[in-house]
């Protein structure tokens with residue numbers, strides 16, 4: 467049913483155009499409302515552990531980049 471597929475794609479585009487967004491106060495990224503950079507960071511960490519030879523091979527860079535862009539998350543121990 468290709469007609470249904472086209473209608474579905476249009477609805478997705480319309481949703482994207484009208485999507486509410488928020489801006490991260492630390493890095494300035496524009497994000498869908500209800501999500502945060504921390505949400506995406508945790509998703510990236512999950513990919514690291516799901517694929518140790520792929521995403522996991524650059525785990526240290528993932529963590530470093532996130533904390534450089536979000537310095538309020540530093541701790542004295544870190």
Ligand SMILES: [Zn+2]
Pocket residue numbers: 490491492493494495503535536
């Ligand atoms: Zn951010």
